[in-house]
Amino acid sequence: MQQGRPPMEAHKAERAFEPDATPAQTNRSPDGRESYDERRNHILVVATDLIARVGYERASMREVAKAAGVSLAGLYHYFENKEKILFLVQFRTFSFLISSLREQLHGVSDPVEQLRVTVRTHVGHFAANMAALKVCSHELDSLTGDAYEETSRLRHEYYNIARGIVDRIFDTLAPDSPLDRHIAAMSLFGTLNWLYRWYDPKLSRSPSSVANQIVTQFLGGILNTDRAIQRARPDE
Amino acid sequence: MQQGRPPMEAHKAERAFEPDATPAQTNRSPDGRESYDERRNHILVVATDLIARVGYERASMREVAKAAGVSLAGLYHYFENKEKILFLVQFRTFSFLISSLREQLHGVSDPVEQLRVTVRTHVGHFAANMAALKVCSHELDSLTGDAYEETSRLRHEYYNIARGIVDRIFDTLAPDSPLDRHIAAMSLFGTLNWLYRWYDPKLSRSPSSVANQIVTQFLGGILNTDRAIQRARPDE
DNA sequence: GATTATACCGAACGCGCGTTCGAGCGATCA
DNA sequence: TGATCGCTCGAACGCGCGTTCGGTATAATC
Numbered sequence: 001m002q003q004g005r006p007p008m009e010a011h012k013a014e015r016a017f018e019p020d021a022t023p024a025q026t027n028r029s030p031d032g033r034e035s036y037d038e039r040r041n042h043i044l045v046v047a048t049d050l051i052a053r054v055g056y057e058r059a060s061m062r063e064v065a066k067a068a069g070v071s072l073a074g075l076y077h078y079f080e081n082k083e084k085i086l087f088l089v090q091f092r093t094f095s096f097l098i099s100s101l102r103e104q105l106h107g108v109s110d111p112v113e114q115l116r117v118t119v120r121t122h123v124g125h126f127a128a129n130m131a132a133l134k135v136c137s138h139e140l141d142s143l144t145g146d147a148y149e150e151t152s153r154l155r156h157e158y159y160n161i162a163r164g165i166v167d168r169i170f171d172t173l174a175p176d177s178p179l180d181r182h183i184a185a186m187s188l189f190g191t192l193n194w195l196y197r198w199y200d201p202k203l204s205r206s207p208s209s210v211a212n213q214i215v216t217q218f219l220g221g222i223l224n225t226d227r228a229i230q231r232a233r234p235d236e
Numbered sequence: 237m238q239q240g241r242p243p244m245e246a247h248k249a250e251r252a253f254e255p256d257a258t259p260a261q262t263n264r265s266p267d268g269r270e271s272y273d274e275r276r277n278h279i280l281v282v283a284t285d286l287i288a289r290v291g292y293e294r295a296s297m298r299e300v301a302k303a304a305g306v307s308l309a310g311l312y313h314y315f316e317n318k319e320k321i322l323f324l325v326q327f328r329t330f331s332f333l334i335s336s337l338r339e340q341l342h343g344v345s346d347p348v349e350q351l352r353v354t355v356r357t358h359v360g361h362f363a364a365n366m367a368a369l370k371v372c373s374h375e376l377d378s379l380t381g382d383a384y385e386e387t388s389r390l391r392h393e394y395y396n397i398a399r400g401i402v403d404r405i406f407d408t409l410a411p412d413s414p415l416d417r418h419i420a421a422m423s424l425f426g427t428l429n430w431l432y433r434w435y436d437p438k439l440s441r442s443p444s445s446v447a448n449q450i451v452t453q454f455l456g457g458i459l460n461t462d463r464a465i466q467r468a469r470p471d472e
Numbered sequence: 473g474a475t476t477a478t479a480c481c482g483a484a485c486g487c488g489c490g491t492t493c494g495a496g497c498g499a500t501c502a
Numbered sequence: 503t504g505a506t507c508g509c510t511c512g513a514a515c516g517c518g519c520g521t522t523c524g525g526t527a528t529a530a531t532c
Binding site for chain 3: 036039070071072073074077
Binding site for chain 2: 204209210
């Protein structure tokens with residue numbers, strides 16, 4: 001069996017928090033056995049669920065191993081340590097989110113349409129990967145050192161995309177708005193990152209209808225300050 | 237020294253998750269020494285800061301004791317266990333938030349003004365107690381059993397106040413709005429509960445201006461769907 | 473067939489955790 | 503003066519944690 005990645009070379013440097021050179025290529029063996037990548041991804045899925053359910057600190061390696069059907073020591077054949085698991089969950093989720101957002105955004109020039117695409121992508125991705133998105137929203141500070149810097153970089157990249165769209169909406173539709181654009185963008189982010197606390201697409205409305213309402217509220221909120229402002233701050 | 241509360245009776249039942257009968261009456265002794273309540277509150281403040289900084293699981297009793305200037309064992313003279321500390325932080329914060337909100341709301345009949353008061357109170361309380369509100373936003377699931385039920389009850393009470401105001405705004409200003417009111421309320425909650433991730437009143441704008449913008453955006457978002465909806469969902 | 477690398481595991485190590493024990497001390501009260 | 507009580511602490515207990523060690527079985531390589 002040749003397709004595995006040598007795990008022992010990991011000691012050679014602290015470049016360990018870079019992503020995989022060959023990420024999850026899912027090369028199944030001729031027989032029915034799982035490949036290294038498949039097994040690794042399976043463990044990652046199980047770990048994501050557990051971390052989402054009980055939190056990173058309470059999710060022990062023993063429980064991850066049990067849930068994944070591997071021995072405790074066997075877990076370390078796939079991940080050099082616990083933090084690496086959390087890092088990979090966040091790294092892959094953010095990376096996928098950013099790249100699919102860029103893909104969806106390609107060719108869309110209307111800023112409002114760009115916002116629609118962005119919120120739709122986020123909510124849709126949340127509905128399809130609730131555990132992973134919860135972990136990304138809730139365990140932001142659980143990483144340390146290089147792993148933290150790396151995911152922090154990705155979060156800012158994600159923020160900058162959204163912030164750029166918000167800026168363009170302001171520029172084209174409400175260039176003289178008195179609203180602080182950073183606050184506006186963070187309000188939107190708050191709404192999106194708080195989804196995991198209440199929204200279950202299996203119990204409630206469809207992702208696209210939730211996304212639509214969020215976009216509608218956001219646009220109304222920044223486009224019609226005149227009418228709202230009279231009611232919102234009569235004194236100041 | 238007579239004013240302390242007997243700590244040994246705590247064993248008698250599991251009513252331990254009820255609040256104090258005489259909460260923090262700050263009765264200082266004739267001399268300059270701290271009273272039981274003062275010392276207890278001081279520890280609570282220190283613990284709140286630590287939990288806000290490193291999270292509940294990572295905040296060890298040893299570190300709380302060190303930061304508070306008490307021995308590890310001495311800590312247990314004031315709190316029967318670690319969970320009780322987290323419970324008290326959340327219980328007191330939510331209780332204070334709810335009661336001061338009710339107080340501020342008293343005599344205010346205009347729903348829009350009620351919303352203004354609510355958001356102002358929340359943002360103002362956040363700015364004055366950032367650590368406590370961060371703990372309340374971030375450590376919601378760290379409690380278990382009765383302590384969890386109790387704080388969960390308070391959160392719902394808080395939600396219901398806000399939800400009632402949102403409903404009244406819809407009823408009086410946009411009774412035929414197609415927007416889902418639960419989604420609208422949770423969007424607002426998301427914005428407010430996400431504050432701790434980005435807003436620092438020492439570095440950025442004043443609490444009242446942030447509150448004003450949040451209210452403005454929210455009102456515009458639900459009142460002006462007509463204009464926004466054309467841009468937000470051209471197809472559906 | 474011998475060698476090497478991979479996949480995997482039982483068992484343990486060492487540490488930090490929440491919690492408890494038992495004692496000391498000063499003030500109060502009989 | 504002696505007993506009681508509130509407050510404080512050093513020291514320890516037991517447990518669960520992340521991680522590692524030393525090994526075995528299987529498959530690929532020469």
